[in-house]
Amino acid sequence: MHRPPGVAPAGPRPTVETEARPERLLPLTALKGWEKERHGQALAAFRDTCGVAKDPALAQVCRSARAIGPLDDETAERFFEANFRAERIAGEGVLTAYFAPEYPARRAPDDKFSAALRPKPADLKVVDAGVFDSAQAGRPGAAVIADDGTPLPYPDRAAIEALAPDKVLAWMRPEDLFFLQIQGSGVLTFEDGRRMKALYAANNGRPFVGVANAMRDRGLLARENTSGEAIRAWLADHRGPDADAIMRLNPRYAFFNLAPDDGRQPVGAANVPLPPGRAIAVDPGFHAMGDLVWLDAEAPILAGAFPTYRRLVLALDTGGAIKGDVRADLYLGLGPAAGAEAGRVRHTLTLYRLVPKAAP
DSSP states (O other): OOOOTTSSOOOSOOOOSOOOOGGGEEOGGGSTTGGGSOHHHHHHHHHHHGGGOOSHHHHHHHHHHHHHOOOOHHHHHHHHHHHEEEEEOSSOEEEEEEEEOEEEOBSSOOSSOOEEEOOOOTTOEEEEGGGTOGGGTTSEEEEEEOTTSOEEEOOOHHHHHHSOOSOOSEEEOHHHHHHHHHHOEEEEEOTTSOEEEEEEEEEOSOOOOOSHHHHHHTTSSOTTOOOHHHHHHHHHHTTTHHHHHHHTTSOOOEEEEEEEOOSOOOBOTTSSBOOTTTEEEOOTTTOOTTOEEEEEEEOOOSTTOOSOEEEEEEEEEOOTTOOSSSEEEEEEEEHHHHHHHHTTOOEEEEEEEEEETTOO
16 A cells, blocks of 8 residues: 655654644543554554654653653553543544555566666655645655756656666566555565565655556456455466556555665654554644554454454654644554564544543
């Protein structure tokens, strides 16, 4: 689904429609599933990452949490209840999930490993997306500068893939590269056993377009089986012009850097490692990095999905497909197991922002 992380800096809370009002705030005990939460685990994730918060009241709770150190579930539950109330964000939305994949790669191309992992091109200039679409003003876009100095939209996926790359970081199977670009980062294992991290560097500024609905509508996948797992399997089975045509329905194209694999979780837009199961990507137009949020997601539409996701998470990342105030993408971790779960997450979402009791 999404990704590229790292496109939006942490900053103060964006302006939203209304500020929290006391009459709209709920005790945390009123949240559905609160009593089943693993509060100690949630507090550990909060302590590790809450330093990115710019809101003074939230920063104060962060300092208190770090001062007292690790707590068991019961004591952590009391800590959250003593320091926060919950404010429901109006409306319903969608929860999806993402992960950091692990893929094989090659130093030279062959019949299977034919897709080039490309670095950020020298001619790609990051601009305000409002240059091309006023509705996207304030968001990062990408341009190529014409000879007369005019910025032009950077080419789409099909045009980029039609050009021989100037430089290649690695060669991958096309469907693996496609999913790496959606997830935004991952680990590559080369034929000599060396492991490298593929880190998001830039994208071409084109909108993200999911391929699941198009594949379903064309009868390529069953309606209840449009998971990431099913999509990737179809692309692998139809590698070549048929798979290329489907992937090119998504005009967004991501570029990468390589770095030694340190075994750590990837870093998100807030510039901290993402705690698996406790970090979400959000729309930075509605949420600030470091916001503490309660997910209440149910009614999955994909076969094999967990029935509910109810837990405390932190807003630590952004993604090209994550738009709106009640929209979240849950980071589930590294590797195939996380990928299998992430590909089945598409749930109806209710969101609650946790407001520090010290907040006005």
